[in-house]
Amino acid sequence: MKCVLFLASGLGLSIGLCGNSLSGLDVNLRFFRDLAETRNYSLGQPVSPQITPDNKAVIFLRGGHRNPILRLYELDIASGTECELLTPDQLLDGAAEKITKEEKARRERERVSLRGFTKFDLSRDGARILVTLSGQLYVVDRKSLTPAQAGPMTVQKLPGENWLDPRFSPDGTAVAAVKHGELYTIELASNTARQITRGATPTLTHGLSEFVAQEEMDRPEGYWWSPDSQWLVYQENDESAVEVRYVADPLHPADPPTRFFYPRAGTSNTKVRLGIISRQGGDTRWINWDSDKYPYLARVIWREKAAPLCLLVQDRAQQNQLLLAVDAGTVSTQTLVTESDPAWLNLDSAGTLPVWLADGRHFLWTSESRGTWQIELRDSQGLLERVVTPTEFIYKKLVFADTKRQCIYVLGGHNPVETQLWEFPLTNSSGRQLTGGFGLHHARFSEFGGVMVHSYELLDGTRGCEVLDFSGHKLAEISSLAENPAQWAKVEITKTPGEPSFNASLVRPGNYQTGKKYPVILSVYAGPTTTVVQAGAKSYLTDQWMADQGYIVVRLDGRGTPYHGRNWERSIQGNLIDVALADQVTGLQALASRYPELDLQRVGVMGWSFGGYFTAMAVARRPEIFRCGVAGAPVVTWENYDTHYTERYLGTPQQYPEAYRISSVLTYADGLSRPLLLIHGVTDDNVYFQHTLQLTDALYRAGKSYELIPLPGTHMVNDPIVKLRQQERIMEFFNRNLRDTF
Numbered sequence: 001m002k003c004v005l006f007l008a009s010g011l012g013l014s015i016g017l018c019g020n021s022l023s024g025l026d027v028n029l030r031f032f033r034d035l036a037e038t039r040n041y042s043l044g045q046p047v048s049p050q051i052t053p054d055n056k057a058v059i060f061l062r063g064g065h066r067n068p069i070l071r072l073y074e075l076d077i078a079s080g081t082e083c084e085l086l087t088p089d090q091l092l093d094g095a096a097e098k099i100t101k102e103e104k105a106r107r108e109r110e111r112v113s114l115r116g117f118t119k120f121d122l123s124r125d126g127a128r129i130l131v132t133l134s135g136q137l138y139v140v141d142r143k144s145l146t147p148a149q150a151g152p153m154t155v156q157k158l159p160g161e162n163w164l165d166p167r168f169s170p171d172g173t174a175v176a177a178v179k180h181g182e183l184y185t186i187e188l189a190s191n192t193a194r195q196i197t198r199g200a201t202p203t204l205t206h207g208l209s210e211f212v213a214q215e216e217m218d219r220p221e222g223y224w225w226s227p228d229s230q231w232l233v234y235q236e237n238d239e240s241a242v243e244v245r246y247v248a249d250p251l252h253p254a255d256p257p258t259r260f261f262y263p264r265a266g267t268s269n270t271k272v273r274l275g276i277i278s279r280q281g282g283d284t285r286w287i288n289w290d291s292d293k294y295p296y297l298a299r300v301i302w303r304e305k306a307a308p309l310c311l312l313v314q315d316r317a318q319q320n321q322l323l324l325a326v327d328a329g330t331v332s333t334q335t336l337v338t339e340s341d342p343a344w345l346n347l348d349s350a351g352t353l354p355v356w357l358a359d360g361r362h363f364l365w366t367s368e369s370r371g372t373w374q375i376e377l378r379d380s381q382g383l384l385e386r387v388v389t390p391t392e393f394i395y396k397k398l399v400f401a402d403t404k405r406q407c408i409y410v411l412g413g414h415n416p417v418e419t420q421l422w423e424f425p426l427t428n429s430s431g432r433q434l435t436g437g438f439g440l441h442h443a444r445f446s447e448f449g450g451v452m453v454h455s456y457e458l459l460d461g462t463r464g465c466e467v468l469d470f471s472g473h474k475l476a477e478i479s480s481l482a483e484n485p486a487q488w489a490k491v492e493i494t495k496t497p498g499e500p501s502f503n504a505s506l507v508r509p510g511n512y513q514t515g516k517k518y519p520v521i522l523s524v525y526a527g528p529t530t531t532v533v534q535a536g537a538k539s540y541l542t543d544q545w546m547a548d549q550g551y552i553v554v555r556l557d558g559r560g561t562p563y564h565g566r567n568w569e570r571s572i573q574g575n576l577i578d579v580a581l582a583d584q585v586t587g588l589q590a591l592a593s594r595y596p597e598l599d600l601q602r603v604g605v606m607g608w609s610f611g612g613y614f615t616a617m618a619v620a621r622r623p624e625i626f627r628c629g630v631a632g633a634p635v636v637t638w639e640n641y642d643t644h645y646t647e648r649y650l651g652t653p654q655q656y657p658e659a660y661r662i663s664s665v666l667t668y669a670d671g672l673s674r675p676l677l678l679i680h681g682v683t684d685d686n687v688y689f690q691h692t693l694q695l696t697d698a699l700y701r702a703g704k705s706y707e708l709i710p711l712p713g714t715h716m717v718n719d720p721i722v723k724l725r726q727q728e729r730i731m732e733f734f735n736r737n738l739r740d741t742f
Contacts, residue, residue: 049478086140185232294320398410620672
């Protein structure tokens, strides 16, 4: 389950944030409409910047300040000038963009809500750029640029349509892509497409990752080029035993339902196998590993010519995993690393490990075996040579390994709420912090080093995207078209007193008065893999907007969330609610002991996805704390959520029925005594609308009141008008239930 943080806002009182002469209602509506239409003031920022191999340019995507359609740009680093290379309008020639159901589903898995060129692929030599639009493929020839970078681009339209997941071969002479469940290669010189796999059926596909890989493993790919560009390794998905779900759109009853293969907890998964095939097609050589014991294919890495093809496979309980090296000639496997954990093994969210050094003699690996995530250096046989990062360092992501300088660049630090860029030598653990400013820093390095793109968002609202050399010297800046709000939120990030101590944030009204008590809105996720207390400005704008209507908005990260070590995170094994609920209540009470302005007699709670699940549980189980709640897209019964996520924490329902009973909202539905507002997209293909219907049915039969807003759409709410109206209802609900006094 990937976190989806939704915007909350509404009707009501005048606010100090915008500070103009409009009426309170007009200011509120205008503020949130601005927030929705700018996507939290993120539209217009550079997207997916990538440095060309010669370190002379940066290719990136960008939309307008209120336009979600991404265009293709190039920045010349030396001069600092930007050039618009290609726009969707140029290719569509007045036609509307078309997105197939298959592409919509992939974007839902990757939480992509923008349009136009949502991604691009840069050839390894930097000469060509591959983009997709309306299912068709286009190759942009960068060499066709004039010296002034103002001339027409040469754009090659590739044959066919309805392509999925197109990518260049490493030598840049071909493109691979998937269509109708089969893998194709397209030779650019002849502009001809060749189908290289055969046998696809409605339940058998080639070259695509299965649902749980996309949704839960952060692995969208289903095929990989060999480093020499002559072979491809691809996965075959047999979904004949997977349960089928049909999602119909009641707003368009004439449209046929969409079919999804959905492996819910305790039921059959997609059966995956991996094969190697020539670029020209022919026979497939199937890679053998004990897939009955290790059915999950979590990672496939094949990048360096001197290094082997590597697979990371897990058992169904995710308590054991193997890192395998594959001999591409004989398709035999050798185990490099074996790991186990009595609770579960997390996957490194970077999705790029192992990272082999260029000589093929060593690779980098990450492990939690010592209690925290650490980067390890191992030899080609998998033997540990040294641990590179110390236990006290909070590792978040490995972004680059510099073989020449014998160092690595890592995102993390010593404070879970921020992300800084660090450098560590491979010879010891004496790292140094390269970035500053309290906030969220990210970096993208050129393939051969020397230059990086540094993007940052600080808690005070400062943000930017710049090109730096390795000494930290600024070479150029990628401009942003994004708007800024009239004022960024005023956030206090703190830790709760007592033990255990939790990271927390508070946002107070702009006209806050000392000595006055304020009702509290707890904005919550409280589930694994995600934190909500972060030192980034954008996510708190809605908190400030709500606070300015007479509330204090609080966030807390309790046990079960990442970045506090193995034991902290695994304290929720077998029970997804008791620890989370206890920690949020304890955290609120601890904050109130320090901040008397928090009125714990008037607390509302709201969240989406796991946060929606938590909200429903909180209102039903702790009515003495929570006076009302807004639950968006809640998981109500975990046996109806997917295998890879749910079984990681609860096991299967056949093995551990009590864990599922304890963790089910239905178990406590008849105890609901506080107002509950449920919101759910009726075509949600991640947390199905079934969940909310199960809860409303149980509440109705128990004679309990509730409010329900069924929304058109899926797990993500993107339409600005829909968001605006949704948030109006949310704040009207809170105002109605929290504004009275005892």
